[in-house]
Amino acid sequence: MSGRVFVVGSMSADVTTFSQRLPAPGETIHGDRLSLVLGGKGANQAIAAARAGAATALIGCVGDDLFRDLVLDGLRAADVIVDGVRTVPGPTGVAHIRVDRHTGQNDIVIVAGANGALSGQDAERQLRAMGAGSGDVLLLQLEVPVTTSVHAARVAAGLGMIVVLDPAPATELPDELWPALTAVTPNESEAALLTGIPAGQPDAAKRAVRWFADRGVDHPIVTLAERGLVGVWDHQLRTLPAIPAEAVDTTAAGDAFAGALGAALASGDSWADAVLRGSAAGAYAVTVEGASPSLPTAAQVDQVLAGATRA
Ligand code: RIB
Numbered sequence: 400m401s402g403r404v405f406v407v408g409s410m411s412a413d414v415t416t417f418s419q420r421l422p423a424p425g426e427t428i429h430g431d432r433l434s435l436v437l438g439g440k441g442a443n444q445a446i447a448a449a450r451a452g453a454a455t456a457l458i459g460c461v462g463d464d465l466f467r468d469l470v471l472d473g474l475r476a477a478d479v480i481v482d483g484v485r486t487v488p489g490p491t492g493v494a495h496i497r498v499d500r501h502t503g504q505n506d507i508v509i510v511a512g513a514n515g516a517l518s519g520q521d522a523e524r525q526l527r528a529m530g531a532g533s534g535d536v537l538l539l540q541l542e543v544p545v546t547t548s549v550h551a552a553r554v555a556a557g558l559g560m561i562v563v564l565d566p567a568p569a570t571e572l573p574d575e576l577w578p579a580l581t582a583v584t585p586n587e588s589e590a591a592l593l594t595g596i597p598a599g600q601p602d603a604a605k606r607a608v609r610w611f612a613d614r615g616v617d618h619p620i621v622t623l624a625e626r627g628l629v630g631v632w633d634h635q636l637r638t639l640p641a642i643p644a645e646a647v648d649t650t651a652a653g654d655a656f657a658g659a660l661g662a663a664l665a666s667g668d669s670w671a672d673a674v675l676r677g678s679a680a681g682a683y684a685v686t687v688e689g690a691s692p693s694l695p696t697a698a699q700v701d702q703v704l705a706g707a708t709r710a
Contacts, residue, residue: 407526414434437470456479483525
């Protein structure tokens with residue numbers, strides 16, 4: 400029987416502008432389009448895992464403002480279980496995203512709102528109440544308090560779960576966290592901030608991977624966008640080339656990777672297959688505008704993989 404995916408993390412309203420370029424500091428420019436959709440790295444990971452076919456529950460906090468329904472309706476529509484989402488007084492988290500239509504690159508300012516109210520005790524209570532355990536996967540990111548993610552990781556490790564942290568947005572993390580993680584999946588800038596090793600090229604990324612392995616993470620994986628990824632699986636340091644994709648918006652590519660990886664691990668796939676599916680999900684996500692709208696189904700990941708095999 401397949402395991403489930405639990406996500407402890409953020410949910411937000413993503414207010415996104417699309418323009419031909421990003422403004423310089425102090426400059427005003429005309430944009431082409433504005434979108435308001437469900438986002439937040441936790442919600443995105445949960446939707447990505449659910450679309451990949453895993454029974455998925457999100458544990459987090461939403462505010463009691465006008466964005467509450469946007470968030471909860473979006474999660475329910477994607478079949479994410481929201482019994483572990485608590486409504487707290489005050490605003491829902493918001494992300495202000497700007498996308499450069501030429502490069503597909505973005506920048507993001509987040510205001511935590513209700514995401515800041517999620518405690519480690521909330522996470523522990525929900526994981527235990529839902530009977531999380533061996534064979535289940537916990538996905539974490541860093542848009543909720545660091546203490547919450549650390550506590551959830553340690554509880555989940557104690558329950559025998561597979562624990563995967565996407566350390567985004569990167570911040571200093573305590574040493575006690577690393578042995579609780581089965582996998583950590585930073586991009587190159589997050590890996591550099593955490594390890595002090597500029598990890599932009601595969602050789603340097605390998606040094607960053609070893610840094611995490613030395614601290615007790617079984618499967619460190621550093622993602623390098625169009626240069627692929629470097630990581631440890633099957634007891635070896637391995638590289639995986641990127642699947643070519645025409646990027647229109649890179650928002651949520653990391654969340655797509657984490658969600659698809661988690662779903663594959665929960666279904667019992669090998670690490671090699673799970674990393675490949677994560678990579679294909681990330682490649683798909685950059686070809687569609689928006690965060691949650693860009694997260695692929697299992698069939699869409701299959702199509703990306705079929706295309707990459709033919710190429
Ligand atoms: O990873 C993408 C997400 O980061 C967006 O949905 C936005 O909410 C920000 O948190």
